[in-house]
Amino acid sequence: MALWKRRLVDDLRTRIADVSARADALDALRRGERDRVVREAVEAISEGERKLRTLAEVHERARATLDKRRRNTLHAQAAEVHREASRHARGPAAQPWPVWRPATDACQATGPLIRVGSTAGETPALVELTDRSHLSIDSGAVGALPGILLRAMGSVKPGDLRVHLYDPESLGQTLAAFAPLARAGLLTFIGPSGLRDTLDTLVEHVRRVNADVLAGQYGSLAEVAARNGATPEPRHLLVLHKARLGDWHDQDTDQLARLRRTGTAAGVTILTVGDDLEGAPRLTTTSYSALPGCAIELDPPPPARLITTGAAAIADAHHRSANDLTLTDLLPEEYGTGDSASGLTVPIGRGRDGRPVDLTLGDNPPHALVGGPSGTGKTNLLYAWIAALTTKYRPKDLELYLLDFKEGVSFARYAAGKRDRTWLPNARLVGININDDREFGLAMLRHLKDELRQRAEAAKRHEAVKLSELRRADPDNDWPRIVAVIDEFQVLLENRDSVTEEAVALLDDLARRGRSQGIHLILASQDVAGIEALWGRPSLVAQFSLRIALPKARRLLADNNHAADTIPRHHAVVNAESGQAEANQITALPDAGGAETWRPIQQALWERDSGRGPVLFDGEDIPALPRRDDDQSIPIGQTIDVEGRPAVFRLSRSPGRNLAVIGTRTAEAHDVLASAALRLRGTAVALCSCDSGSDAHAMALAAALEARGTEVHWYDGLEELTEDWPRRDGPVLNLVYAVDAGTARMDAAARAELRAMLVDGPENRCHTVGWWRGVPRLRDDLGGYSARFDAVDGWVALDCHGSELAPLTPSNNGPTWYPRTRRALYFDRAHHRVPGVVIPYDTAPDLDIGPPAFLGGPLTDPVRDSPVLEGAADAQ
Numbered sequence: 001m002a003l004w005k006r007r008l009v010d011d012l013r014t015r016i017a018d019v020s021a022r023a024d025a026l027d028a029l030r031r032g033e034r035d036r037v038v039r040e041a042v043e044a045i046s047e048g049e050r051k052l053r054t055l056a057e058v059h060e061r062a063r064a065t066l067d068k069r070r071r072n073t074l075h076a077q078a079a080e081v082h083r084e085a086s087r088h089a090r091g092p093a094a095q096p097w098p099v100w101r102p103a104t105d106a107c108q109a110t111g112p113l114i115r116v117g118s119t120a121g122e123t124p125a126l127v128e129l130t131d132r133s134h135l136s137i138d139s140g141a142v143g144a145l146p147g148i149l150l151r152a153m154g155s156v157k158p159g160d161l162r163v164h165l166y167d168p169e170s171l172g173q174t175l176a177a178f179a180p181l182a183r184a185g186l187l188t189f190i191g192p193s194g195l196r197d198t199l200d201t202l203v204e205h206v207r208r209v210n211a212d213v214l215a216g217q218y219g220s221l222a223e224v225a226a227r228n229g230a231t232p233e234p235r236h237l238l239v240l241h242k243a244r245l246g247d248w249h250d251q252d253t254d255q256l257a258r259l260r261r262t263g264t265a266a267g268v269t270i271l272t273v274g275d276d277l278e279g280a281p282r283l284t285t286t287s288y289s290a291l292p293g294c295a296i297e298l299d300p301p302p303p304a305r306l307i308t309t310g311a312a313a314i315a316d317a318h319h320r321s322a323n324d325l326t327l328t329d330l331l332p333e334e335y336g337t338g339d340s341a342s343g344l345t346v347p348i349g350r351g352r353d354g355r356p357v358d359l360t361l362g363d364n365p366p367h368a369l370v371g372g373p374s375g376t377g378k379t380n381l382l383y384a385w386i387a388a389l390t391t392k393y394r395p396k397d398l399e400l401y402l403l404d405f406k407e408g409v410s411f412a413r414y415a416a417g418k419r420d421r422t423w424l425p426n427a428r429l430v431g432i433n434i435n436d437d438r439e440f441g442l443a444m445l446r447h448l449k450d451e452l453r454q455r456a457e458a459a460k461r462h463e464a465v466k467l468s469e470l471r472r473a474d475p476d477n478d479w480p481r482i483v484a485v486i487d488e489f490q491v492l493l494e495n496r497d498s499v500t501e502e503a504v505a506l507l508d509d510l511a512r513r514g515r516s517q518g519i520h521l522i523l524a525s526q527d528v529a530g531i532e533a534l535w536g537r538p539s540l541v542a543q544f545s546l547r548i549a550l551p552k553a554r555r556l557l558a559d560n561n562h563a564a565d566t567i568p569r570h571h572a573v574v575n576a577e578s579g580q581a582e583a584n585q586i587t588a589l590p591d592a593g594g595a596e597t598w599r600p601i602q603q604a605l606w607e608r609d610s611g612r613g614p615v616l617f618d619g620e621d622i623p624a625l626p627r628r629d630d631d632q633s634i635p636i637g638q639t640i641d642v643e644g645r646p647a648v649f650r651l652s653r654s655p656g657r658n659l660a661v662i663g664t665r666t667a668e669a670h671d672v673l674a675s676a677a678l679r680l681r682g683t684a685v686a687l688c689s690c691d692s693g694s695d696a697h698a699m700a701l702a703a704a705l706e707a708r709g710t711e712v713h714w715y716d717g718l719e720e721l722t723e724d725w726p727r728r729d730g731p732v733l734n735l736v737y738a739v740d741a742g743t744a745r746m747d748a749a750a751r752a753e754l755r756a757m758l759v760d761g762p763e764n765r766c767h768t769v770g771w772w773r774g775v776p777r778l779r780d781d782l783g784g785y786s787a788r789f790d791a792v793d794g795w796v797a798l799d800c801h802g803s804e805l806a807p808l809t810p811s812n813n814g815p816t817w818y819p820r821t822r823r824a825l826y827f828d829r830a831h832h833r834v835p836g837v838v839i840p841y842d843t844a845p846d847l848d849i850g851p852p853a854f855l856g857g858p859l860t861d862p863v864r865d866s867p868v869l870e871g872a873a874d875a876q
């Protein structure tokens, strides 16, 4: 082969190899590049993936952080809500029922928010009530009512919230389990007819709180309470359960509207069930309109047993807090250090601010009226007042006259008794068992008037105007202040008769002039409103400027002052400005009733100053015949006066000085006859019993008289006596039992002799005490229908009525007198203006025949059962 060919081939081969090599190189290069690119791409991808992962992680972390933050914020907010909720609704306002208990110590001064259920997320659902807002509960949500009430009452100080329930459909049944609160006076069930009164009272309460408590300085009672830590007035919650507000009378609707507008600030809130109350938030089973858009779930109601025990615990705590004041808190540390020159000031209880409330009697106010229905604590208040007075002032500074017209013995503890021989040294007079004997009241007032007169004379002598001046000017005499207490004084003024007339005149005089002479009156009554005699005399009432109204007292305070309607048990409204509302002092009173608390106090006072002891007016006591003999006068019975003096009949020698005992009450007639004879000195006694029933007594009297040395003449018949009297020498007292039985057997001539003896006898020292068993019989014996009664100057009427006695008295209608056991009416025409009441003496001890039969003694009285006497009684 040619070289060139060979060379060409070689060259081609070389070139091909070169190209191939280049191609290979290029290929290798391309492959390497590709690998790099791939590698780089892979790397970029993996880097991207890594970054993505990182980003995802960062994102995840950020999300977790945000989540956590959100959760934390939510927790913080929830905690804040709970904190806030528990600040406003703590303890009993929100506690779950299984652990619920009323707050009795750490109570809230203002009304809390009240839990009714929960919102989603377990946040408590709270409603506003006391001090905050009224509330309407939908009929369907009525189950929330007991819980709301229990929480509302259980979270404030017991007694600070009063509930008034008007429930015309079920008449209180709805809240029957709350009964213990009713007994404590914290829950009032308003009857269908009581609505108006309640509304009026609450409206008045709002007015008073606005005027007296808020007084333009505070916006609400809650503000006052928040500032002082205690509420000055209790709150009131008016619950209107299915009350059909739409059917109400306009007047009631208007009052309710007033309460709705103005009540909350003054502590009066309204809760309606089944009615919408304008402007009040509404609670349904799922919502509360004050929390718009918030679904709520109501709690189950409290178990009935929890309501009862809770209510009882609140009532108990209320009772304790009202009574943690004791009588000894009122007493001074050292007894008897007070000086009464300018007045008598003592604490009686504790005010709402916790400070003592004083009662003052002096120049102003001089006298006090105490009122309150039965059982509200008048007697207790008087006990507390008497204890405070007598431990502060000694008898030389203070004397007490204590009279109780109740059927009872309230003041008996102040006089010596069978078991306790001590008495209250300050007591000058104690009246017990007075009941119908209004004359005891008169006697006390007359005595005080006498005292007033003496003081006025002394003041004149010493040129003193007031007691304090008299005491300075006349240091040798004590001139104590006198306090006269008359419990249930309305008894004294209850009839339209001469006793009332005189009592009112005496009270008027004492009230007006007693002020400056240190004589003070305390009159207590269940119902001052009903005392006509008093309210007809505004000037008399005006003197009693210290008023103490116990719960529900009527008319004692000013007409527009209704504070007594809203005070709790064992409290009083003390008012020294004649009942003007701005002077009200709501006062918690201690229990002063227990004899065991009082006895050691009296013992201590008595040991220091016992003195002579008080005069005792005991309506059940029958006095014994006094020991003193007389030759001029005969005792008839004991007068009702402070000295307990005998009423006497003088045996002077003027015509007609005879005494007729009139009536059918044998034992008392016998006693009057015996009294007449048993203390007569130097006079013979001629005895004549005209009825066999009196023979025994006449003989016992004859024996007793003879034993005393009295000359006794016995006559079997009245005729013998009337024939015999002119023949007797010396003074003689004829005692004739059942005269009318004797005259029934006499002819006209013999009766004329009897009249002659009565008319002429006295001038010849022959006096007759005769017992007639009725006014008509006496009149018959004195000459018939038109007879004059000149032959008997004096008479003692037993069971005759006042009108029957008209012919025997100067007044046309006869005296006001109705028969009472062991009381007689005595009149002596020569000495008396009007007849007076006497208590016939018990003469049985003098006759040695035991106590009178009506006291269960051994004396059997045949006269009482005799046919003649029964006839006589019929004739009456």
Ligand SMILES: Nc1ncnc2c1ncn2[C@@H]1O[C@H](COP(=O)(O)OP(=O)(O)OP(=O)(O)O)[C@@H](O)[C@H]1O
Pocket: 323, 372, 373, 374, 375, 376, 377, 378, 379, 380, 381, 406, 526, 570, 571, 589, 590, 591, 592, 593
């Ligand atoms: N402040 C008080 N604390 C505790 N108990 C009291 C208080 N006040 C009164 N009581 C009790 O209430 C009851 C009635 O009181 P009190 O007899 O004083 O009433 P009253 O108004 O005089 O009643 P009445 O007119 O029927 O006699 C008594 O048992 C008494 O002990």
